[in-house]
Amino acid sequence: xxxxxxxxxxxxxxxxxxxxxxxxxxxxxxxxxxxxxxxxxxxxxxxxxxxxxxxxxxxxxxxxxxxxxxxxxxxxxxxxxxxxxxxxxxxxxxxxxxxxxxxxxxxxxxxxxxxxxxxxxxxxxxxxxxxxxxxxxxxxxxxxxxxxxxxxxxxxxxxxxxxxxxxxxxxxxxxxxxxxxxxxxxxxxxxxxxxxxxxxxxxxxxxxxxxxxxxxxxxxxxxxxxxxxxxxxxxxxxxxxxxxxxxxxxxxxxxxxxxxxxxxxxxxx
Numbered sequence: 001x002x003x004x005x006x007x008x009x010x011x012x013x014x015x016x017x018x019x020x021x022x023x024x025x026x027x028x029x030x031x032x033x034x035x036x037x038x039x040x041x042x043x044x045x046x047x048x049x050x051x052x053x054x055x056x057x058x059x060x061x062x063x064x065x066x067x068x069x070x071x072x073x074x075x076x077x078x079x080x081x082x083x084x085x086x087x088x089x090x091x092x093x094x095x096x097x098x099x100x101x102x103x104x105x106x107x108x109x110x111x112x113x114x115x116x117x118x119x120x121x122x123x124x125x126x127x128x129x130x131x132x133x134x135x136x137x138x139x140x141x142x143x144x145x146x147x148x149x150x151x152x153x154x155x156x157x158x159x160x161x162x163x164x165x166x167x168x169x170x171x172x173x174x175x176x177x178x179x180x181x182x183x184x185x186x187x188x189x190x191x192x193x194x195x196x197x198x199x200x201x202x203x204x205x206x207x208x209x210x211x212x213x214x215x216x217x218x219x220x221x222x223x224x225x226x227x228x229x230x231x232x233x234x235x236x237x238x239x240x241x242x243x244x245x246x247x248x249x250x251x252x253x254x255x256x257x258x259x260x261x262x263x264x265x266x267x268x269x
Contacts, residue, residue: 004227008201031219033262034226049088051189076214086189090245106130110138144177
């Protein structure tokens, strides 16, 4: 519970008087089971408007500090982006993927999204060009797809300024099909990015709280999204979870239910 509420591993160690390795192993174990649960339970989603975005973090060290040896021996180090697909109406995170911001991950991300939704959907993304071919490969012509491209201008960050740059202009670009212009937006998925930064310590900017291993990052993200979809009640959804709003479950889960689900799957296997 502390992990999904934004506490760092070291703070949990101090609060609970346990070993750091114990917390890390628990994170990875729970995160692996959360990933399995999301893969099994978030399926056949009847979504109409899906927003996709990527949020930056890093593993081990920032990209600019990588040596040639790092790039060869540990290619997972440096920039690590989490791709997120959000149902704009139910706020359900349909799928996610942690990896480099490149064409390979964009294609894998879109293919997974296509397998989890039913019917024709409208997708809105930012201006990441790799999405154009990825959407075509995953959906063909059976999709309405648009980009919302934001121009942040050339504003000087200035000394001591920590706020994000201001949006100078927004352009809506229709790519495939006939997307509803009024629903071309990435606002909800960008708000989910803020939730990730608040609820996962390793996403907090301007701190030393970063992931030392990509496995830890993937586990933390999976655990976060399981909690977000199945356990966290949303005021905007009239006191239910996104999974309930999407018709994937009829009750609010807790983290104990995740453990029960994992045990039941192991017994069935």
